[in-house]
Structure formats: structure tokens, C-alpha cells
Amino acid sequence: MSPQAAGRLALLGLLGGIVELTTVSQISIFGVPADLTPLLVCSVGFLCGSVPGAVFGFCLGLFVDTALLQTLGVNSLLYTAVGYGAGRLRELRDPAHALAPVAVGAAATAIATIGFSLLQFLLGVEAPVSWLLLRQILMTIVLNTLLALPVYMVCRRLLAPFLPDDPRRRRRRAYTTGGLSPLSKA
Amino acid sequence: MSDKVVRRRRAVLAVLVLLSLFLLTAYFGESSNGTLHGVQRGAMEVLAPIQEGANRALKPFRDLFGWFGDTLDAKSERDKLRAENDKLRNELIQATDEKRQLEQYKGLAQQNEQGGLSHYQPVSARVIARSPSSWYQTFQINKGSSDGVRVDQPVVNDAGLVGKVKSVSDGNAVVMLLTDPEFGVSAQALESGEPGSVGPAVGAPGDLRFELVPNAKNVRKGEHIITAGTSTSSRVSDLRSLYPRGILIGTVKRIETGEGELDRVIHVAPVADLHNLDVVEVLTEPHNDVRAQATP
Numbered sequence: 399m400s401p402q403a404a405g406r407l408a409l410l411g412l413l414g415g416i417v418e419l420t421t422v423s424q425i426s427i428f429g430v431p432a433d434l435t436p437l438l439v440c441s442v443g444f445l446c447g448s449v450p451g452a453v454f455g456f457c458l459g460l461f462v463d464t465a466l467l468q469t470l471g472v473n474s475l476l477y478t479a480v481g482y483g484a485g486r487l488r489e490l491r492d493p494a495h496a497l498a499p500v501a502v503g504a505a506a507t508a509i510a511t512i513g514f515s516l517l518q519f520l521l522g523v524e525a526p527v528s529w530l531l532l533r534q535i536l537m538t539i540v541l542n543t544l545l546a547l548p549v550y551m552v553c554r555r556l557l558a559p560f561l562p563d564d565p566r567r568r569r570r571r572a573y574t575t576g577g578l579s580p581l582s583k584a
Numbered sequence: 585m586s587d588k589v590v591r592r593r594r595a596v597l598a599v600l601v602l603l604s605l606f607l608l609t610a611y612f613g614e615s616s617n618g619t620l621h622g623v624q625r626g627a628m629e630v631l632a633p634i635q636e637g638a639n640r641a642l643k644p645f646r647d648l649f650g651w652f653g654d655t656l657d658a659k660s661e662r663d664k665l666r667a668e669n670d671k672l673r674n675e676l677i678q679a680t681d682e683k684r685q686l687e688q689y690k691g692l693a694q695q696n697e698q699g700g701l702s703h704y705q706p707v708s709a710r711v712i713a714r715s716p717s718s719w720y721q722t723f724q725i726n727k728g729s730s731d732g733v734r735v736d737q738p739v740v741n742d743a744g745l746v747g748k749v750k751s752v753s754d755g756n757a758v759v760m761l762l763t764d765p766e767f768g769v770s771a772q773a774l775e776s777g778e779p780g781s782v783g784p785a786v787g788a789p790g791d792l793r794f795e796l797v798p799n800a801k802n803v804r805k806g807e808h809i810i811t812a813g814t815s816t817s818s819r820v821s822d823l824r825s826l827y828p829r830g831i832l833i834g835t836v837k838r839i840e841t842g843e844g845e846l847d848r849v850i851h852v853a854p855v856a857d858l859h860n861l862d863v864v865e866v867l868t869e870p871h872n873d874v875r876a877q878a879t880p
Contacts, residue, residue, distance in 0.1 A: 470610075471608030
């Protein structure tokens with residue numbers, strides 16, 4: 399990955415994190431705020447591959463944990479897994495369906511929110527598993543699913559010049575190359 | 585894909601995961617004055633101005649979304665509160681009504697026990713309809729012939745005499761109030777013992793007159809008027825009064841003196857609040873005491 403691409407990823411992470419913390423997290427829709435960070439991580443992983451996705455996820459998780467004075471490492475661990483998983487999905491399957499980012503966003507949010515709750519319980523935070531908590535997790539997943547496609551489009555627009563292949567041509571390539579991702583050739 | 589690439593990818597993943605776990609463990613294990621906490625605080629101090637600036641810059645967007653959200657929330661909350669208000673109002677009305685009915689039932693029960701009405705086989709009934717006309721001083725109750733209610737049986741509430749049964753059907757009955765122009769009852773002044781007859785004051789709704797009193801000058805203002813329960817025969821079938829003795833009708837409100845003894849007019853205010861009747865009792869065996877006396 400070129401330094402320009404790394405710089406743009408860093409900028410994306412910084413801006414995305416700040417927008418999430420200062421604005422998006424304070425707007426409640428369906429009673430819960432949206433969480434853009436897992437969407438950003440999975441979008442980057444889905445566009446750039448597993449290693450950039452994992453590194454981006456780790457860094458963004460660390461940024462969020464630091465900014466919110468949370469236990470360091472919790473979000474890093476989860477977002478590393480999310481970014482890596484999204485990247486591996488792209489590398490192995492290269493889904494060309496237009497709604498694939500939506501499914502990936504939903505799955506990433508589910509992993510992030512459920513994983514965060516599980517880790518909190520493992521760390522000994524005393525909170526009952528209530529219907530309210532389950533409802534909040536579910537509503538966050540639903541809300542993030544709706545936001546997944548716009549976030550993915552923004553990420554793709556920002557990262558398009560640095561991607562190994564233009565994602566808009568993936569559908570056509572899928573027919574000509576038997577569906578193999580160019581990332582897998584690297 | 586070469587093994588080198590795979591190994592590198594796995595190595596990166598392993599390093600990141602291990603680093604995360606190390607951070608997590610170290611942060612969780614150290615005190616709040618530890619190194620990682622200090623680093624975090626330092627980073628936060630650096631980030632704080634950026635966050636504050638971004639917070640201000642993005643405030644209009646947040647406010648815009650917040651306005652939409654608040655508007656939607658306010659509308660739904662308004663509807664919710666309106667529904668809750670309606671529900672509470674209905675509950676309050678119901679509770680107030682039930683409380684009033686309960687008080688009347690309690691009064692009736694007390695009267696049955698202390699006033700000795702229980703041996704007249706009282707049947708409790710609720711007022712279900714009322715005549716809106718001032719010409720017909722009647723109301724309808726939810727008990728009828730199937731409950732033992734018959735025509736001319738006296739009707740009382742927790743205060744005293746209310747009227748009598750005018751007509752009966754199977755499940756309900758019409759009660760004539762004692763202020764009805766057709767109503768009349770033999771009565772007696774409780775303190776002076778003067779007998780007479782109580783009937784409505786014509787042209788003065790809600791007012792009663794104590795008439796045909798032999799020594800009307802003995803009757804004083806504020807005196808209680810009760811049913812006389814008089815009969816001229818020992819045979820039950822010849823009873824002239826429909827009402828058992830001792831039911832309070834009203835109190836002497838005003839006495840108009842005329843030129844002679846016969847011109848004296850005694851006005852009686854009914855003791856029962858005839859405008860607010862919810863629960864009444866029909867005395868289905870009003871002559872039980874007379875029967876007891878007539879039985880050898």
C-alpha cells in the first residue's frame with residue numbers, strides 16, 4: 399500500500415472517528431445512535447483487503463477507546479477482527495452483488511456490538527442482560543444496515559484512486575476472470 | 585497466492601490481536617495512575633480541542649437531525665400523553681363514581697343495620713335512567729319483578745325515603761320520587777309526634793308540604809318528619825300505609841303562619857338528595873313488622 403493510500407486511510411479514520419464521536423453518536427434514531435465505526439472498518443476491509451482492513455480496524459478501535467476513555471484494546475480487538483473478516487470475504491469470495499456491502503455492514507455491526515457486550519461482561523462490568531440491551535443491539539444493527547451502503551459509497555469514493563482495481567468494474571470482471579479478486583493475486 | 589503473502593497476512597493479524605490483548609490486559613490490570621491511563625489522558629487532551637472544534641462545526645447538522653427527531657418524538661409523546669390523560673381521566677371518573685356508590689352502599693348498609701330496615705328485605709338497585717322532565721319526577725332502576733320488586737314498594741337511600749315503585753317489568757322498575765305531584769305518604773313529626781300527610785308542594789319542585797296536621801302549631805322548624813306507617817286494621821291486606829314506620833322523609837324547613845290554624849303551611853325539605861341518586865334500596869317486604877305484630 400502506497401503512503402498516499404495509507405494517509406488517506408488515516409484521514410478517513412480520523413474524520414470518521416471524530417464525526418462519529420461528536421455528531422452521529424448524539425443523534426438518536428429509533429431510540430439508538432448509529433455507530434459508523436464498524437461500517438468504516440468493514441468498508442475499508444471490503445475495499446482494500448484483509449491486512450489494511452485489520453490495521454485500519456485496530457487503529458480506529460484504539461482511537462475510539464482513547465477518545466472515550468474506555469478500556470484500551472477492546473474496540474481494537476473487535477475492529478481488527480471485523481476489518482480482517484471483511485477483507486478475507488472480499489479476497490476469497492469477491493461478492494459482486496450491489497447489496498453485498500449492506501450484508502457486510504450488518505454482520506460487522508453485529509460482531510462489533512455483540513462482541514463489545516460480551517467483552518464487557520468478561521471484563522466484569524456488572525450489567526444485567528436485559529431486553530432493553532438486546533433491543534438496543536438489534537436496533538443499532540438495523541440502523542447501521544440502513545447506513546451501510548452510503549458509508550461504503552463514501553469510502554469507495556475516497557479510496558478509489560488507490561484501490562488495486564476499480565470496484566465498479568468488479569461485476570464485469572467477475573464474468574471474465576471467474577470471480578477471482580485481484581487482491582488474491584497480490 | 586504465495587505462502588509468503590499468507591504468512592505475512594497471518595503475522596499481521598496475530599500481531600494486532602496480541603497487541604489488542606496486551607493493551608486490554610495491561611490497561612485493565614493497572615491502576616488509574618498507570619502508564620496506559622496516562623497515555624490515554626494525554627491523547628485525550630490532544631484530541632479534545634479537535635473534538636470541540638468538530639463538535640461546534642457539526643452542531644448545525646446535529647441540531648437539524650435533532651430537530652427532526654425531537655419533532656417526531658414530541659408528536660409521538662404528545663399522542664402518548666394524550667392517550668394516557670384520557671385513560672387517567674376515565675379512571676378518575678370511574679373511581680370517583682365507584683367511591684360515591686360505595687359511600688352510598690355503606691350508608692345503606694348502616695341504615696339497614698342501625699335503622700332496622702334489614703327485616704324489610706331491602707333489594708339494592710342502581711339508578712340506570714332518569715326522567716329529564718320536571719313534570720315526571722321518576723327514575724329507572726336495574727331491579728324488577730324477578731328480584732322481588734313490586735308496584736308501590738317504598739324506595740329509600742342512605743338518607744331516607746326517596747319514593748315508591750311506580751311500575752315494574754321483569755328486569756327493571758320505574759320509581760316515583762316523593763316530589764312527584766302524585767305522591768303522598770302518611771307521616772309524623774318526630775319530636776312533637778303530630779301526625780299528618782306529606783305531599784309535594786305544587787309549583788315548587790323539590791319542596792314538600794306537611795299537611796293535615798291536627799295541631800300544626802306544635803310543629804317546630806328543624807323538626808324531623810318520618811313515615812307514620814299507620815294502619816286502621818290488624819289485617820295485613822287492609823294496610824293503608826305503604827311504608828314502614830320510622831323512615832326519615834325530611835326536616836321542617838319553613839313554617840308559614842296564616843290567619844287561622846288551618847292556614848299554617850309547613851314546608852319540608854326532603855332529606856334524600858333526589859338529584860344525586862346512584863344507589864337505592866327497594867323495601868320488598870315493607871309490612872314485615874306489621875305481620876309480626878298481627879301474628880298471634
